[in-house]
Amino acid sequence: MTKPFDLLTTAIGKNILVRLKNGMEIRGTLEAYDPHLNLYIKDAEELVEGEVKKKLGAMLIRGDTVVYISP
Amino acid sequence: MTKPFDLLTTAIGKNILVRLKNGMEIRGTLEAYDPHLNLYIKDAEELVEGEVKKKLGAMLIRGDTVVYISP
Amino acid sequence: MTKPFDLLTTAIGKNILVRLKNGMEIRGTLEAYDPHLNLYIKDAEELVEGEVKKKLGAMLIRGDTVVYISP
Amino acid sequence: MTKPFDLLTTAIGKNILVRLKNGMEIRGTLEAYDPHLNLYIKDAEELVEGEVKKKLGAMLIRGDTVVYISP
Amino acid sequence: MTKPFDLLTTAIGKNILVRLKNGMEIRGTLEAYDPHLNLYIKDAEELVEGEVKKKLGAMLIRGDTVVYISP
Amino acid sequence: MTKPFDLLTTAIGKNILVRLKNGMEIRGTLEAYDPHLNLYIKDAEELVEGEVKKKLGAMLIRGDTVVYISP
Amino acid sequence: MTKPFDLLTTAIGKNILVRLKNGMEIRGTLEAYDPHLNLYIKDAEELVEGEVKKKLGAMLIRGDTVVYISP
Numbered sequence: 001m002t003k004p005f006d007l008l009t010t011a012i013g014k015n016i017l018v019r020l021k022n023g024m025e026i027r028g029t030l031e032a033y034d035p036h037l038n039l040y041i042k043d044a045e046e047l048v049e050g051e052v053k054k055k056l057g058a059m060l061i062r063g064d065t066v067v068y069i070s071p
Numbered sequence: 072m073t074k075p076f077d078l079l080t081t082a083i084g085k086n087i088l089v090r091l092k093n094g095m096e097i098r099g100t101l102e103a104y105d106p107h108l109n110l111y112i113k114d115a116e117e118l119v120e121g122e123v124k125k126k127l128g129a130m131l132i133r134g135d136t137v138v139y140i141s142p
Numbered sequence: 143m144t145k146p147f148d149l150l151t152t153a154i155g156k157n158i159l160v161r162l163k164n165g166m167e168i169r170g171t172l173e174a175y176d177p178h179l180n181l182y183i184k185d186a187e188e189l190v191e192g193e194v195k196k197k198l199g200a201m202l203i204r205g206d207t208v209v210y211i212s213p
Numbered sequence: 214m215t216k217p218f219d220l221l222t223t224a225i226g227k228n229i230l231v232r233l234k235n236g237m238e239i240r241g242t243l244e245a246y247d248p249h250l251n252l253y254i255k256d257a258e259e260l261v262e263g264e265v266k267k268k269l270g271a272m273l274i275r276g277d278t279v280v281y282i283s284p
Numbered sequence: 285m286t287k288p289f290d291l292l293t294t295a296i297g298k299n300i301l302v303r304l305k306n307g308m309e310i311r312g313t314l315e316a317y318d319p320h321l322n323l324y325i326k327d328a329e330e331l332v333e334g335e336v337k338k339k340l341g342a343m344l345i346r347g348d349t350v351v352y353i354s355p
Numbered sequence: 356m357t358k359p360f361d362l363l364t365t366a367i368g369k370n371i372l373v374r375l376k377n378g379m380e381i382r383g384t385l386e387a388y389d390p391h392l393n394l395y396i397k398d399a400e401e402l403v404e405g406e407v408k409k410k411l412g413a414m415l416i417r418g419d420t421v422v423y424i425s426p
Numbered sequence: 427m428t429k430p431f432d433l434l435t436t437a438i439g440k441n442i443l444v445r446l447k448n449g450m451e452i453r454g455t456l457e458a459y460d461p462h463l464n465l466y467i468k469d470a471e472e473l474v475e476g477e478v479k480k481k482l483g484a485m486l487i488r489g490d491t492v493v494y495i496s497p
């Protein structure tokens with residue numbers, strides 16, 4: 001039976017878009033995740049209106065700040 | 072006895088509307104859910120005033136950001 | 143001894159008003175609830191100032207978004 | 214030794230004022246409570262500036278939305 | 285070794301000031317507290333800018349709404 | 356191996372600055388802390404823009420309202 | 427298998443940028459972290475628009491206020 005986190009399993013090493021509760025959008029490569037939805041992202045960029053605003057490199061996003069993750 | 076999550080069981084593979092705490096509305100096909108209300112949605116679209124604003128494809132919505140889910 | 147959830151037990155199958163933390167009011171028939179206060183509502187309508195704004199059909203409301211429930 | 218919930222034990226069947234995190238004030242008769250501070254109120258009224266704005270009848274208030282309860 | 289709650293133990297029966305997350309200030313006599321920081325206050329008054337705005341009598345303050353308590 | 360709370364262990368009896376989620380800044384002597392980051396502060400002062408706004412004496416700060424603590 | 431916290435393990439003793447839920451940005455040397463994402467930072471500086479606004483020295487950041495950490 002499919003589970004929600006299956007989507008993340010198949011997204012490892014791929015480009016994802018992460019929407020955060022503070023309104024930020026982060027785009028980058030999903031390196032790792034855990035059951036709290038903490039995310040290790042590589043080559044992360046902050047987007048504003050879909051345009052790159054800031055390059056942030058590697059980052060750890062705290063899971064409880066995530067709204068959605070879209071591969 | 073009926074339980075709240077029974078509504079989700081019958082909604083798998085069907086179109087649902089998800090209202091989020093940040094005011095966003097997401098429409099798409101429910102692929103999977105878990106007891107935290109984490110949702111795996113396919114063909115997701117962000118709606119504004121009922122109109123499609125952005126096509127988002129597959130996504131994982133964090134359960135604690137959900138207000139309601141309506142099939 | 144009476145407990146708070148006794149009010150919900152007697153409200154199954156009846157019309158209820160649900161006030162949410164985001165300010166929304168939902169009216170509909172209580173189909174089921176669980177200890178987290180997750181609610182399965184049928185024939186749900188969103189109210190604004192007591193008037194029906196939108197018909198939403200069946201829905202699952204996440205318990206942690208509830209302020210009060212009034213049968 | 215006195216405990217905070219002793220105040221509620223003695224308030225059963227009496228009139229209380231409940232202040233909520235969203236700024237609402239509810240006045241009514243305390244019918245029941247539980248350790249989460251979920252409250253079953255009868256003859257509830259919503260107050261604005263101390264005046265009755267709306268009569269709500271019986272209601273279940275979710276404990277985590279309470280600021281204070283005053284008999 | 286001193287612990288934070290020692291401050292409350294010595295404040296029982298004394299006048300305290302409580303600052304809440306919604307910006308309210310409550311002054312009154314600490315009657316009881318528990319490990320969640322739920323507070324039973326007697327002769328409580330709501331303060332605005334240090335002046336008494338409203339007399340509230342006895343009250344139970346929900347612990348998670350507290351910012352600080354100062355005897 | 357160093358742990359985050361080591362910073363607090365060495366700060367007992369010393370002056371600290373505490374930034375709270377509601378934007379307040381408290382300065383005073385750290386008397387005690389616990390694993391929830393509840394803080395017992397002596398000779399506490401509320402700061403606004405680095406200037407003393409109000410003298411608050413001893414206080415217990417609820418841990419979940421803390422942003423950072425700086426000795 | 428890589429885990430999100432691996433990023434922090436390799437960042438000990440190095441310069442990191444921490445984005446907080448209240449919008450603050452803190453830059454400094456990561457001295458220690460724990461599973462709650464509590465952070466012990468040395469030579470911390472508060473940034474506004476990427477410029478140093480205030481030097482804060484050593485600090486303990488409460489984990490639940492973190493949005494992301496970027497080495």
